[in-house]
Amino acid sequence: MPTINITSNSIIAPEQHFRIFAGPGAGKTHLLVNHLKYVLQHSQRLDCSKKIACITYTNIGVETIIKRLKFGSDRIEVSTIHGFIYHNIIKPYMSFIAERFNFNVHRMDGHDDHIISRSKIKAWLTSHISRANFRHPYSYEQLTRLPQYIPAIGNWLASMQYKFIEENLEFVMENGKAFYIDDNGGRVNLSKVNCLDKLLPGLMDYKKIFWEKGILHHDDVLYFGYILLSEYPFIAQVIRAKFPYFFIDEFQDTSPIQSRILRIIGEAGIITGIIGDEAQSIYSFQGADPVQFRTLQLANIQDYQILDNKRSTIEIINVLNYIRQDLVQISTRNTQGERCQLLIGDYHDAVEHVKQICAADLTILTWDNITANELKNQMTSEAPTNNLIDHLYSIDDSIRRSVILSCLRSIEFAKEKRFKDAIKEMEINFRNIANKDIRKAKAIEKLTALLSNYENIRSAPLYDFFTLVRSEIKSDFTNLSGRGAAREFYNSHTYEQVAVCLKIEDDRSPSKTIHKSKGDEFNNVLLVLKKESELDFILKRSLTKEEYRLFYVAISRAKERLFISIPELAEVKQNSINHLFDSINI
16 A cells, blocks of 8 residues: 555544654654544444553653543553563463473562673583583683683673574574673683583573573563463464554564564554654664564555654754655744754863853763763763773672662662662662561661762772772672772772763663653754764765664754764865854864
8 A cells, every 4th residue: 555644633543554654753652642542532442441552662752652641541551562561461471381481470570680690600500501511711610710701701691682593582692792801901702612602502591590580581571472472372362352452652663573572463453553763763782673664564554654843943854854865854843943053172162062052951962871971970080981880790799799880870860869760779789678668768778878978989989989888788798809800990990980881771861872862852952973973974864874873863852953063074074064054163
């Protein structure tokens, strides 16, 4: 069927599969919310026992849709894909396959991040199916006793993903993650042939160490969800009976395994609608594949396209249209707005320049997490040039590191007034306290103690923070020796330098990474680029690379004013885009 042009106010028939192609600022959320309301009012399939399922990619997206619904939210289940699969597939049906995977369903309580543990790695190596084949320099004794090996294996295990190899869902590892830092500061990779290939056959046994305790990781949700739907087709029919409608926003961010799960659900006879934009696909590191959006096939699916841009001024839309040639957007605001600015020079100076124009109403977007946190925290220490937490993972004891980082994360959450998250993070250190109320009270008490000392430790060596944690929070982990790579790390880096390397989910601060801005919009945006070549997404007018799409997403968040900071730019390149930007040397 041919693609039909619509607007965000258009009505789509309730009983039709649909796919909507829509660029940034097109009003996708507006259309989705209106469609949800329309289906509630006009559907013949819904009754008191049935709901509409609405899936979006982030928790911020969930909150936005619920807030805009205003009425009928009790008839619509809005969630992330992981949340939906857990509550409607894993939780009720995991017992069907639990014995095969040694999964303790009685202790299952939600899904968590995969936290690397020295004790679990050692237990895994001890019972490993290939242990008899471990040879020097990767013998069992060396792997478990030499301090560099378990952190390196932990880095490798943290890279584990489930991916389809042809039609089989298998573990895929990043061997480049299996490294440690030697005494000279050099990076040493574990041998693929002599070490990693021998560890591979035991990966399922490693996962079972967690599953036996009822611990479900985020990727496990998709893995088991797909297995259950594939082996027990009636589950899709049960979902159909409960959710006759299934709508998915930001579909370009789905991974192949998510897409297959959604296809099984759609083929069960559920009316399915998907909304997305391939040019805004920026999550390949999580397995997202934009091809999934265009190639999803359902019987008689109707394709629609929205050309409107309701968000930005004409000046900003002109930049977006110059970059992107497959979809030319039309301004519905009809507001010319101010000229976009290209700020050439140090990004700190660019920030001060833009603040003079926008005051507090400014959102700074960066590619890397360290720069975003540096600008947010107004550091007094020198910003690190690489991720210090990755380095810490390669040199420090896992238990000690876990305590220090959980306390650090707790403080950083509290600084952003996310006290619920701060307390939850601090509670990790008191899991031995069975009573939830006592555990929470303990966490609040200890968090308060750390916050009262924040100004004393923020610019001091991390060792001072280590000492504070050991005296005030928890002491039942190994002390730092007087020498060695870990002690040197704690002495040579400040609390601030490590804190800016943290990745905080659902960041609501005015300085954040581009990935964390997805699905949001801001009056004034400053995009910080670190090198001249990063402006190629405009100069080359291309979105073929994910890097280019990332920067395109960033500038498309702007409603009123757009600024781009770049350290230097050749005059000939400035001249090629002077019809779009005012260039200012900072």
